[in-house]
Amino acid sequence: MSENLIEVKKLVTQFSGKNGTVTAVDGVSFHVKKGETLGIVGESGCGKSVTSMSILRLIPKQTGKIASGEILFEGRDLAKLSEKEMRQIRGNEIAMIFQDSMTGLNPVMTIGKQLVETITAHSKMDKKQAWARAEEMLTKVGIPSPAQRLKEFPHQLSGGMRQRVMIAMALSCNAALFIADEPTTALDVTIQAQILELMKELKEKENKSIMLITHDMGVVAEMADDVMVMYAGKEMEYGDVRSIFKDPLHPYTRGLLKSIPRLDQSSDDPLFNIPGSVPDLSEMPKGCRFCTRCPEADKRCREQEPGLYDVNGRQVRCWKYAPEGGQDDVRG
Numbered sequence: 001m002s003e004n005l006i007e008v009k010k011l012v013t014q015f016s017g018k019n020g021t022v023t024a025v026d027g028v029s030f031h032v033k034k035g036e037t038l039g040i041v042g043e044s045g046c047g048k049s050v051t052s053m054s055i056l057r058l059i060p061k062q063t064g065k066i067a068s069g070e071i072l073f074e075g076r077d078l079a080k081l082s083e084k085e086m087r088q089i090r091g092n093e094i095a096m097i098f099q100d101s102m103t104g105l106n107p108v109m110t111i112g113k114q115l116v117e118t119i120t121a122h123s124k125m126d127k128k129q130a131w132a133r134a135e136e137m138l139t140k141v142g143i144p145s146p147a148q149r150l151k152e153f154p155h156q157l158s159g160g161m162r163q164r165v166m167i168a169m170a171l172s173c174n175a176a177l178f179i180a181d182e183p184t185t186a187l188d189v190t191i192q193a194q195i196l197e198l199m200k201e202l203k204e205k206e207n208k209s210i211m212l213i214t215h216d217m218g219v220v221a222e223m224a225d226d227v228m229v230m231y232a233g234k235e236m237e238y239g240d241v242r243s244i245f246k247d248p249l250h251p252y253t254r255g256l257l258k259s260i261p262r263l264d265q266s267s268d269d270p271l272f273n274i275p276g277s278v279p280d281l282s283e284m285p286k287g288c289r290f291c292t293r294c295p296e297a298d299k300r301c302r303e304q305e306p307g308l309y310d311v312n313g314r315q316v317r318c319w320k321y322a323p324e325g326g327q328d329d330v331r332g
């Protein structure tokens with residue numbers, strides 16, 4: 001029996017624009033087990049948010065679409081559900097926590113009213129019970145004077161508090177999967193640590209699953225069980241967090257890990273940056289997508305795109321790990 005809560009298979013998401021169709025997510029596959037956290041990392045523009053928006057089916061219809069692939073959530077393919085069925089899933093079974101806490105909250109409704117709405121929608125509680133529950137939830141996410149805060153509007157709270165309110169909302173809906181897209185990037189470090197701690201509790205005490213999208217490899221090391229490293233719409237390396245941090249195989253993963261600031265680093269030492277930038281979706285290099293920036297690229301890398309190869313249970317999209325003369329791509 002599979003214990004995967006969600007399994008995404010060969011997801012392809014495209015946008016059409018002036019210059020034709022671009023593929024922002026190009027055949028990505030991954031899964032998240034119950035009670036585990038998958039970290040998705042990669043530089044800006046690699047397709048992390050488009051991946052999460054695809055799962056939630058929030059890709060703007062005018063320009064974008066899921067072109068192919070499956071999104072199996074508790075056995076159902078989300079890619080095939082109607083808009084109505086999807087609304088039932090969003091916020092009920094899958095909760096979202098975004099970087100910008102204003103997007104997740106209604107600016108003209110008090111915090112209390114919003115929380116109470118969420119709670120009554122997902123339980124049999126009446127308004128009064130739900131109000132007490134809302135107060136309890138704010139206490140749980142560490143908001144002082146919760147009774148007072150419930151009467152306030154989102155703009156009266158600091159960014160960090162709003163973020164915690166969003167987490168309280170997410171917690172109130174009994175979702176099984178939490179998708180957090182840069183949930184702490186905008187917050188100061190103390191609040192960031194508190195929020196990460198809350199998310200850890202979710203997974204450890206309540207067996208929830210989390211997809212955590214971040215630029216921050218330090219956060220990944222602390223939070224994730226598995227990691228998927230994305231580059232230009234594809235997974236470059238995918239496996240368990242410990243082995244990836246201990247022994248990164250893909251030159252891109254190595255570059256990302258080298259760019260983490262270290263405590264023992266002198267402030268005169270410039271921080272390593274992978275030279276160059278992520279290629280534009282409409283101008284993908286031939287061969288490996290990372291070849292233009294890869295310190296180890298050779299002729300083959302520039303001409304032929306590598307498959308995804310299995311290396312001791314880890315998946316790596318790099319020619320260096322292609323089995324000799326053997327079957328290449330693990331996805332077939």
Ligand SMILES: Nc1ncnc2c1ncn2[C@@H]1O[C@H](COP(=O)(O)OP(=O)(O)OP(=O)(O)O)[C@@H](O)[C@H]1O
Binds near residue numbers: 042046048050063215
């Ligand atoms: N609505 C859209 N229309 C056209 N292209 C889009 C749209 N949304 C995203 N893209 C493109 O898809 C690619 C992936 O974007 P995405 O937002 O997923 O990146 P990301 O990895 O989340 O980056 P960041 O770390 O900056 O949040 C980018 O090239 C982006 O320009």
Ligand SMILES: [Mg+2]
Binds near residue numbers: 048049050181
């Ligand atoms: Mg993003």
